[in-house]
Amino acid sequence: xxxxxxxxxxxxxxxxxxxxxxxxxxxxxxxxxxxxxxxxxxxxxxxxxxxxxxxxxxxxxxxxxxxxxxxxxxxxxxxxxxxxxxxxxxxxxxxxxxxxxxxxxxxxxxxxxxxxxxxxxxxxxxxxxxxxxxxxxxxxxxxxxxxxxxxxxxxxxxxxxxxxxxxxxxxxxx
Numbered sequence: 096x097x098x099x100x101x102x103x104x105x106x107x108x109x110x111x112x113x114x115x116x117x118x119x120x121x122x123x124x125x126x127x128x129x130x131x132x133x134x135x136x137x138x139x140x141x142x143x144x145x146x147x148x149x150x151x152x153x154x155x156x157x158x159x160x161x162x163x164x165x166x167x168x169x170x171x172x173x174x175x176x177x178x179x180x181x182x183x184x185x186x187x188x189x190x191x192x193x194x195x196x197x198x199x200x201x202x203x204x205x206x207x208x209x210x211x212x213x214x215x216x217x218x219x220x221x222x223x224x225x226x227x228x229x230x231x232x233x234x235x236x237x238x239x240x241x242x243x244x245x246x247x248x249x250x251x252x253x254x255x256x257x258x259x260x261x262x263x264x265x266x267x268x269x
Contacts, residue, residue, distance in 0.1 A: 101157070101207050106199050108157035108171060115158055116145035118167045122188040129186050132225045134249045136186075159187070159200045171200045173208050179215035181208050185231070192227065201235040209265045220258040222249070229259055236269065237261035 101108040111119075123129055124140035137144050148156070148170075156172035169187035176182075183204060187197045201219075208214045221228035223242060233239070243258040 099155075099157075099207075101203050102162055103199065103203055105162055106168075106196065106203060107160045107162045107165075108200060108203060109160060111149040111156060111158050111170075113146070113149060115167060116142050116149060119145040119148065119170070122167065122169070123186070126189055128189070128192075128227075130251060132222055132228065133186060134251045138251075154184070157204065159185075159196070168196055169200065171197075171204050173204060173212070173214075173217065175214065179213070181212070181214045181217045183208075183217055183219040185219075185228075195234070197231045198234040201231055201237075205235060205237075205263050206268060209263065209268060216262055216264055218260065218262040220246075220260050223257045223259050229261075232259075232261040235263070236267055237263045238267065 098110055100110070120140055120142055123136060125138070129136060130138045154172040154174045156170060158167050159169040159171050160167050168191040169185060171183065171185040173181040173183050183201060185197055185201060205217045208217050219232055219237065220243065221232065238261060240260045240262055243260055245255040246258045247256050249256050
């Protein structure tokens with residue numbers, strides 16, 4: 096679990112706390128968009144699931160919050176490997192979608208990971224049909240590297256999915 100806090104004028108990425116569990120459930124449980132694209136996130140989503148997420152599974156995870164109000168808008172994290180590469184994953188609550196919030200959060204985390212976080216590369220993948228998530232990556236400056244064909248079985252969609260693979264390198268930062 097991280098103790099790092101990242102902030103800009105509108106967003107703060109802060110460590111999750113045990114007190115956040117009920118809010119995570121409120122954000123995730125029953126959300127059809129999250130359920131569709133994040134098939135490894137349990138549905139229904141319970142307090143026990145939220146507590147396990149907060150405890151961490153090897154990912155450096157942050158609550159995405161409104162800097163002014165402190166309201167939780169979503170989650171973002173980076174999973175590091177031994178080779179200096181980190182993979183970013185994220186979700187955003189329904190009412191905050193389509194406002195550029197997650198694009199800002201991805202860019203904030205990616206900048207930190209590539210400058211102060213010691214990573215040489217950050218990457219993310221999204222189902223090729225998940226246009227919103229792909230748009231987040233592209234607006235944050237990630238480069239589309241290609242498509243990983245038939246990369247994952249999504250039981251909720253009852254089909255194999257193709258993932259668009261994106262990356263960002265230190266020299267891509269502006």
